[in-house]
Amino acid sequence: MFSFLFVVIVAVCYCSEENNPVFLGQPQLSGPSVALVKKPETFKCELPTYPQNEIVLFQLFMTHGAWLSESSSLDGKAGTFSLVIKTSHEGNLKCVARLQSDNSTVLGVSKLHYLKVIEPVAGAKVLIQPDEKEFFEGTPLKLLCNITAGTHVSYKWVLDEINISPSPNHKFIHDSLIIKRPTSKDNGYYACIALNNYNDSEYNSYSPEVKITVKDVVSNPEIFFSVLKVKGVKEVSDEHFAVVTCQSTKGTPPITFSLYKGDDLFASVTSEVTDATFKVPLVLDQHMGWLRCRANNGKETAHSQQLPLEVVRVNGPVMLHYDYDMGEDHAVIRVRYYCRAAKGSHPQYQWFLNSSLMRDPGSFYYVVNQPPEQSMLELSVREGSAGTYQCKVSDSFDNITFFSSKEQYMDKEVINRLPVLVVAVVFGCFIFLILLVSVCCWIGVVFRRQQFGEISMLGLDTWKRGPAYEGELDLLGYNEDDDLAKRVTGDEFDQASEVSLDEWPQIVEEKKTLENSSVEFF
Ligand SMILES: *[C@@H]1O[C@H](CO)[C@@H](O)[C@H](O)[C@H]1NC(C)=O
Ligand SMILES: *[C@@H]1O[C@H](CO)[C@@H](O)[C@H](O)[C@H]1NC(C)=O
Ligand SMILES: *[C@@H]1O[C@H](CO)[C@@H](O)[C@H](O)[C@H]1NC(C)=O
Ligand SMILES: *[C@@H]1O[C@H](CO)[C@@H](O)[C@H](O)[C@H]1NC(C)=O
Ligand SMILES: *[C@@H]1O[C@H](CO)[C@@H](O)[C@H](O)[C@H]1NC(C)=O
Numbered sequence: 459m460f461s462f463l464f465v466v467i468v469a470v471c472y473c474s475e476e477n478n479p480v481f482l483g484q485p486q487l488s489g490p491s492v493a494l495v496k497k498p499e500t501f502k503c504e505l506p507t508y509p510q511n512e513i514v515l516f517q518l519f520m521t522h523g524a525w526l527s528e529s530s531s532l533d534g535k536a537g538t539f540s541l542v543i544k545t546s547h548e549g550n551l552k553c554v555a556r557l558q559s560d561n562s563t564v565l566g567v568s569k570l571h572y573l574k575v576i577e578p579v580a581g582a583k584v585l586i587q588p589d590e591k592e593f594f595e596g597t598p599l600k601l602l603c604n605i606t607a608g609t610h611v612s613y614k615w616v617l618d619e620i621n622i623s624p625s626p627n628h629k630f631i632h633d634s635l636i637i638k639r640p641t642s643k644d645n646g647y648y649a650c651i652a653l654n655n656y657n658d659s660e661y662n663s664y665s666p667e668v669k670i671t672v673k674d675v676v677s678n679p680e681i682f683f684s685v686l687k688v689k690g691v692k693e694v695s696d697e698h699f700a701v702v703t704c705q706s707t708k709g710t711p712p713i714t715f716s717l718y719k720g721d722d723l724f725a726s727v728t729s730e731v732t733d734a735t736f737k738v739p740l741v742l743d744q745h746m747g748w749l750r751c752r753a754n755n756g757k758e759t760a761h762s763q764q765l766p767l768e769v770v771r772v773n774g775p776v777m778l779h780y781d782y783d784m785g786e787d788h789a790v791i792r793v794r795y796y797c798r799a800a801k802g803s804h805p806q807y808q809w810f811l812n813s814s815l816m817r818d819p820g821s822f823y824y825v826v827n828q829p830p831e832q833s834m835l836e837l838s839v840r841e842g843s844a845g846t847y848q849c850k851v852s853d854s855f856d857n858i859t860f861f862s863s864k865e866q867y868m869d870k871e872v873i874n875r876l877p878v879l880v881v882a883v884v885f886g887c888f889i890f891l892i893l894l895v896s897v898c899c900w901i902g903v904v905f906r907r908q909q910f911g912e913i914s915m916l917g918l919d920t921w922k923r924g925p926a927y928e929g930e931l932d933l934l935g936y937n938e939d940d941d942l943a944k945r946v947t948g949d950e951f952d953q954a955s956e957v958s959l960d961e962w963p964q965i966v967e968e969k970k971t972l973e974n975s976s977v978e979f980f
Pocket of ligand 2: 585604605
């Protein structure tokens with residue numbers, strides 16, 4: 459539409475300036491619509507009718523005005539233009555026909571003809587923005603595919619020779635690949651391929667590979683230590699060290715780990731892995747300050763928690779207790795023994811059956827150490843699991859001194875007797891409670907009766923209304939008015955509460971003995 463208007467306007471302009479209004483119809487411009495650069499191409503401009511005995515001049519222009527070629531035609535019918543195609547020829551072409559004798563007379567202007575110029579791609583190269591080879595995760599990364607030649611180019615990207623497909627994290631914008639939040643997973647060799655085609659032949663240019671390294675920022679390290687004992691020789695006594703480990707879960711090495719004791723730097727080391735160890739002299743059973751790790755690999759410094767540098771030696775008593783699971787037939791099927799030492803920050807547990815060490819895991823048991831609190835031995839109850847169980851605790855760094863738990867005999871019969879006992883105890887407690895409540899109620903009723911009797915002796919006839927229970931309601935009403943009665947009942951309440959208070963220690967004691975007996979069972 460626009461081009462049509464343009465032509466009309468151009469035609470009208472030319473017509474208006476003409477002194478000889480010869481209008482011979484619109485010339486037709488023909489030729490290829492796609493052309494390869496540096497190749498010769500021919501365009502033709504034809505007039506449908508033409509003036510007799512006149513030489514017609516045909517001119518080829520780009521719409522922005524650049525003159526391309528001209529051709530004179532003796533018969534006035536058509537002009538041909540031979541062009542060696544350049545990239546600048548891309549765009550709209552038009553042909554103008556004039557009289558050669560009077561070149562101000564325009565005979566006609568053609569419609570626009572679009573020419574697309576293909577230049578085969580060449581010289582692809584990856585440019586990185588920002589221009590670095592190493593990045594930290596999270597910094598957006600832009601790779602640009604620069605070419606030295608090529609028009610109408612499309613781009614492909616490969617990482618380690620595998621095509622990269624678009625994803626929320628990988629965006630393709632024309633000649634660029636943008637990685638929004640790069641991580642170490644994006645590491646590798648990148649290359650771009652620039653492509654274009656002409657008449658079924660593909661042109662491509664493969665860039666040299668560029669290595670990209672995205673570094674993971676080091677994560678906050680964990681801090682923990684084990685204890686190392688160095689045996690003294692002759693008069694030199696044993697020495698102990700804390701072997702402190704600072705360990706990050708992620709971070710691209712090299713990482714510099716620093717160990718601080720309080721506010722003071724104890725040591726610093728650059729590691730090629732994600733952890734580092736330090737040897738810190740130690741005095742047992744003494745709090746020697748707080749340890750803390752710092753880690754840095756070029757970005758933010760990561761900090762660990764604080765850890766007290768304190769090693770408490772294992773000490774008794776060693777407690778052994780257990781719980782169990784019951785199967786459908788209320789028989790015990792699994793038993794869990796728990797072993798715990800009264801003291802010790804670095805305990806090491808060993809389990810024994812019939813005095814021989816149990817290697818973990820066994821055919822019917824396994825051990826779960828939950829240091830420093832306790833160790834758990836879980837076993838299934840069956841023929842082979844009968845015997846005497848015991849647990850021993852030593853310091854992990856010094857296995858010469860052991861603290862042992864009581865020995866505990868367990869077999870199918872012994873263990874299955876327990877649930878019956880437990881049921882009996884629980885049932886007993888229940889009965890006892892019912893009795894207790896009944897006794898209390900009974901005592902209450904007796905007291906109420908006594909009280910009721912006294913009050914009626916004061917001349918009240920409320921009891922007439924009914925039995926003692928109803929009387930109590932009236933009594934309350936009466937008490938509001940009568941101080942004396944209030945005092946009396948108050949005393950009685952005190953008495954009643956004294957009685958119940960007296961009863962409490964007994965109950966508590968009885969409960970205690972019950973608990974004790976159950977404790978013994980366990
Ligand atoms: C017309 O011809 C003259 C003389 O040959 C030339 O200078 C001029 O550029 C021509 N004009 C056009 C529009 O070709
Ligand atoms: C691409 O490379 C050419 C030189 O080959 C340079 O002139 C041009 O500025 C580069 N393009 C970009 C976007 O850097
Ligand atoms: C396009 O390719 C075909 C066959 O591949 C060939 O015959 C034809 O000449 C080519 N055209 C041009 C304009 O190169
Ligand atoms: C442990 O000793 C008891 C006898 O004291 C025996 O019945 C049991 O089979 C022994 N257990 C093992 C696993 O040897
Ligand atoms: C004590 O530790 C030493 C060295 O770690 C080891 O060789 C030895 O078997 C251990 N002894 C016991 C009883 O665990």
